[in-house]
Amino acid sequence: MMLLKIAWRNIWRSKTRSAVVIFAIASGLVGGLFSSAWMNGMAKQRVINTFSIETAHIQLHHPNFADNFDVKRTISLTDKKLNEISKIGGVKAVTSRLKVSAMAATANKNMGVTIVGINPKTEKEVFGLYKKVDSTSGDFFTSKKKNSIVVSKALAKELKVKIKSKIILTFQDYNGEITGAAFKVIGIFKTDNSPWDKMHVFVRDADLRKVVEIPKGQSHEIDILLDDYEQASFISADLKSKYPELLSEDWSEIQPYLSFITEYMDMMMGIFMIIILGALGFGIVNTMLMVILERTKELGMLMGIGMNRKRIFLMIMFETILLALVGAFLGEFISLLLINYYGNVGINISSLAEGMESVGYSAISYPMLEPYRYLQITILVILTGIFASIYPAFKALKLNPAEAIRTL
Amino acid sequence: MSVIKVSNLTKTYTDTEVPVHAVNGIDLTFEKGEFAAIVGPSGSGKTTILNMIGGLEKSTSGTVEVHGQDISELSSGKLIDFRLNNIGFVFQAYNLIPVLTAKENVEFIMQLQNWEKTKMNERTFAILESVGLGNRVNSKPNQLSGGQQQRVAVARALASKPQFILADEPTANLDSKSTNQLLDIMEKLNKEENITFIFSTHDQRVVDKAHRVIKVDDGKVVSDEVKN
Numbered sequence: 001m002m003l004l005k006i007a008w009r010n011i012w013r014s015k016t017r018s019a020v021v022i023f024a025i026a027s028g029l030v031g032g033l034f035s036s037a038w039m040n041g042m043a044k045q046r047v048i049n050t051f052s053i054e055t056a057h058i059q060l061h062h063p064n065f066a067d068n069f070d071v072k073r074t075i076s077l078t079d080k081k082l083n084e085i086s087k088i089g090g091v092k093a094v095t096s097r098l099k100v101s102a103m104a105a106t107a108n109k110n111m112g113v114t115i116v117g118i119n120p121k122t123e124k125e126v127f128g129l130y131k132k133v134d135s136t137s138g139d140f141f142t143s144k145k146k147n148s149i150v151v152s153k154a155l156a157k158e159l160k161v162k163i164k165s166k167i168i169l170t171f172q173d174y175n176g177e178i179t180g181a182a183f184k185v186i187g188i189f190k191t192d193n194s195p196w197d198k199m200h201v202f203v204r205d206a207d208l209r210k211v212v213e214i215p216k217g218q219s220h221e222i223d224i225l226l227d228d229y230e231q232a233s234f235i236s237a238d239l240k241s242k243y244p245e246l247l248s249e250d251w252s253e254i255q256p257y258l259s260f261i262t263e264y265m266d267m268m269m270g271i272f273m274i275i276i277l278g279a280l281g282f283g284i285v286n287t288m289l290m291v292i293l294e295r296t297k298e299l300g301m302l303m304g305i306g307m308n309r310k311r312i313f314l315m316i317m318f319e320t321i322l323l324a325l326v327g328a329f330l331g332e333f334i335s336l337l338l339i340n341y342y343g344n345v346g347i348n349i350s351s352l353a354e355g356m357e358s359v360g361y362s363a364i365s366y367p368m369l370e371p372y373r374y375l376q377i378t379i380l381v382i383l384t385g386i387f388a389s390i391y392p393a394f395k396a397l398k399l400n401p402a403e404a405i406r407t408l
Numbered sequence: 409m410s411v412i413k414v415s416n417l418t419k420t421y422t423d424t425e426v427p428v429h430a431v432n433g434i435d436l437t438f439e440k441g442e443f444a445a446i447v448g449p450s451g452s453g454k455t456t457i458l459n460m461i462g463g464l465e466k467s468t469s470g471t472v473e474v475h476g477q478d479i480s481e482l483s484s485g486k487l488i489d490f491r492l493n494n495i496g497f498v499f500q501a502y503n504l505i506p507v508l509t510a511k512e513n514v515e516f517i518m519q520l521q522n523w524e525k526t527k528m529n530e531r532t533f534a535i536l537e538s539v540g541l542g543n544r545v546n547s548k549p550n551q552l553s554g555g556q557q558q559r560v561a562v563a564r565a566l567a568s569k570p571q572f573i574l575a576d577e578p579t580a581n582l583d584s585k586s587t588n589q590l591l592d593i594m595e596k597l598n599k600e601e602n603i604t605f606i607f608s609t610h611d612q613r614v615v616d617k618a619h620r621v622i623k624v625d626d627g628k629v630v631s632d633e634v635k636n
Binding site for chain 2: 005013297309400
């Protein structure tokens with residue numbers, strides 16, 4: 001206890017010097033933590049958006065459906081399966097979809113798209129796309145008008161359509177015949193992923209089923225939303241054994257990129273913080289060497305009166321760690337305030353919106369950092385303090401007490 | 409049996425351009441309860457002698473025996489423990505720990521010896537009382553005068569219950585009043601508690617109080633006089 005007390009009080013002997021070190025550590029950590037939180041927020045938002053708009057947490061397909069979107073490769077007895085899956089623990093909501101490759105045509109342009117046939121009620125329980133249709137851009141199947149279609153703003157711009165415009169969809173039906181139908185635009189959505197937006201249009205399951213002539217009870221995809229997305233791999237494995245004739249994939253299998261960016265961000269944050277703390281560590285070493293130089297006489301006296309090497313070493317190590325920790329707590333506190341503030345209001349980089357959205361990221365990002373990250377950083381700072389104290393402590397241990405006491 | 413026996417002790421500094429023979433084969437013994445002063449001009453070797461007796465410096469040759477144990481044979485780690493448990497030091501520049509109060513400075517050495525807290529507390533207050541600082545226990549060194557700081561240093565030296573106390577020019581930075589107070593306290597402790605004090609000094613006031621005066625010059629003992 002006495003060593004800790006001395007170490008703590010020693011920090012404040014040279015207030016200016018300690019303050020410089022503390023602010024250096026604090027600003028380093030604020031920079032590191034805030035930018036990590038920003039990157040983390042962007043990545044998490046990307047992941048959450050993908051779950052909400054594109055993939056849900058688990059998907060079931062016919063094993064060969066993904067090869068060429070063959071309309072005949074369906075899941076049979078869909079309603080029964082939806083009922084069974086909805087009863088599995090951890091499943092929050094479930095829906096089915098039809099998916100047909102098609103050509104969307106207007107008087108101005110033709111574009112290849114995927115038609116997604118949905119059941120609006122259950123769709124809204126699993127996916128959040130309906131929230132991306134704002135009140136000035138129509139609605140997401142609130143009325144029961146037949147052959148309605150919801151398209152993205154990006155596609156609408158390409159095809160030069162607006163609400164109430166008609167789009168002709170041409171595709172191959174269940175019997176292999178080329179067929180088509182006209183759909184009226186009732187809603188325009190916009191997500192943060194413009195390439196995806198351009199490739200998907202949404203119609204009612206019943207309308208699409210009728211024109212493609214898909215038998216009742218069959219679908220192309222079952223989408224499952226879970227209470228906790230981290231349970232996806234376990235529940236997907238259960239579904240594989242329950243429905244061996246189907247292909248069950250969790251989100252990391254459907255979009256390997258998602259798990260990659262999560263892991264990549266973790267790794268980047270780690271490397272980033274280690275670089276920052278490494279640089280700060282050298283600053284701390286320098287400060288502690290100055291401390292040893294200034295306190296040569298005192299250290300000589302301590303050795304002289306009988307303070308052994310282990311205690312001298314510990315005293316210097318405690319002082320270094322405490323100095324680093326004060327800086328760390330200050331930095332973490334400021335970071336917490338900044339991250340909380342910008343986590344609520346968001347950081348808008350609208351000037352880069354087009355570029356961001358072309359790779360699936362939102363122009364407005366909300367920095368976030370999990371609480372355990374602060375603990376990790378604190379541990380890293382303690383380790384930095386330990387490493388930074390080793391060289392100065394050894395320098396102190398090499399002092400000759402008699403010579404050290406004689407120094408001015 | 410003598411407390412300290414110094415035999416044929418020499419110290420030559422070789423890290424200078426020309427080797428400096430600071431101590432040239434001295435022999436001394438100190439008995440329990442002595443109040444002795446090693447005196448001599450600057451550079452005469454008195455501090456070096458004291459440092460070697462206290463194990464702060466290794467001798468070039470010769471031995472220093474404390475209660476029959478040759479401390480020159482101890483490793484540096486064991487020497488630190490030896491100093492902690494056997495020797496009290498009082499330095500010229502007080503050398504207190506500036507961030508600790510008077511009480512904490514005294515307790516510090518007992519904490520190094522792992523004293524039990526209640527006993528440590530009792531002893532700290534008793535010692536600070538005995539050096540006349542019972543009312544300044546919570547003052548930090550920068551709140552004390554030079555004389556008071558040196559009295560705290562004496563209290564710290566006493567706290568570990570040493571075999572003897574080595575005081576290197578303890579009055580060099582003190583005014584007459586503080587010097588007299590300090591010397592009176594040390595003499596009282598010597599008389600009442602039979603604590604052995606060895607000073608290095610060139611202060612006549614210390615010489616006048618000392619019961620034994622060892623004069624050194626050029627690293628040699630030129631006289632060794634015990635007063636009646």
